[in-house]
Amino acid sequence: MSNHVNHLLAQWLPLKDKHNWVLGFIFKTEGSCYRKAGAMMLFSDAGHQLGILSGGCLESDIVKKAQRVMTDGVSRTAVYDDEDEEDIAFKLGVGCGGVVHLALVPVNKDNNYLSLDKISQTLSKGHVCEWNVAVDGSEGACKVLEDNTGSPRKAVLDTLGGKRSLSVLMMPPIHILVVGGGYDATFMTKLASSQGYLVSLWDPRPAQARVEHFPEVNYLIDDPTTEGVRLHLNEHNIQAAVLMSHHREIDAKALQLLSMQSLTYTAMLGPLHRKQEIMDLAGLSDTNFTQYFASPAGFDIGGELPEHIALSVIAQCHAVFHTKPTHLKR
Known part of the structure; x- marks a missing residue:
């Protein structure tokens, strides 16, 4: 099974209105980390876990935090610091030595599914798009790019008017x-x-x-x-x-x-x-x-x-x- 974002979203799309969903995405990393900014994972109240955000070492704790977001509908951020002895990442023995900044946000009609449905449709047609998502989960936008031959690039975190947003280049599968x-x-x-x-x-x-x-x-x-x-x-x-x-x-x-x-x-x-x-x-x-x-x-x-x-x-x-x-x- 592939963890390509196109594959994850294709699984999520027909179920998007049948369950409560939470999106977890990395918006910043420091040092050595298994996944980089832009990596995403989807969780549902039916137990779905689509994608990975680490080598499997952080997921158990991330699931607990995602369940809290499902319960109260309030977005959260979390930091996993592998070098901090008091941090859960250190206690789990991750060993990568880096810091992961993670957002956990609801995905529903109220925030237009953060445009994940549009991303899925765009990638399925073989087109490249740029996804801009607010770290607080309030909004997301998908901009289709005319050039389908671009190379992958790192995600970019910006702050405008005190609001953080992440820009991710989404490439269709080869x-x-x-x-x-x-x-x-x-x-x-x-x-x-x-x-x-x-x-x-x-x-x-x-x-x-x-x-x-x-x-x-x-x-x-x-x-x-x-x-x-x-x-x-x-x-x-x-x-x-x-x-x-x-x-x-x-x-x-x-x-x-x-x-x-x-x-x-x-x-x-x-x-x-x-x-x-x-x-x-x-x-x-x-x-x-x-x-x-x-x-x-x-x-x-x-x-x-x-x-x-x-x-x-x-x-x-x-x-x-x-x-x-x-x-x-x-």
Whole structure:
């Protein structure tokens, strides 16, 4: 199960009027902390706990405080200081050494659900938005941004007229296309899905990409033509792709198509000599890719099993989207 905000809100949305809900969100941290400002968790009077605010060490105390907010409807803040011997964080043996500032606020019609419903709808459409929420829980706003290619950034805490508010950039889940529906692709799609990615799968061969082998895939493209794939790419705002069909012509045709797309991350499995063969067959060169293109795909983590390869590729993809170093290529 993914802890991506899109996944959490998708669970909460159909239940938002059926229970009393409290939103817990970190608005400030000092030093080393498991989660940073902008992290959120939702609690209900029916026992729902959606998301995490720590490594699991603070949640028991946070739940108690959230229940008080449900009872009286009064927003609260809490501070967990891992270096203060009198603080609950120290007594729980958290060990991170930092300070977490947390807000616990009601979520209901009276404060327009703090715009969490709008955030859910926006992210589900593949759009980026900026969430501004008052630390006291009095209001929240969702501003849809036109640029869907932005990079994640730290949340910003501001004070205006004595009122504190947090600005959080909300990014939709990465949507990745996997080309190739063989056995090894099951590991790639499972790992991508567990990270909160949306996953599309395409393989024009009838014997491959069978739906019963890929239950976690969001979209199974049944059109065997690259034109069908192109239409799917444009409709679903796909940002990443991995070629792993182990078939030269399929990879070459897919690579031709992907070279004309503005994907943030493109990767192709296979050694360097195979890369050159596929590039020649497709009539392409590295200059045809304006953004990150990895072949061989993934980081060199010393693994050779399908699950190792999937780990190395998804890790590299994640690094690219979060503008982290990617020099550990094979």
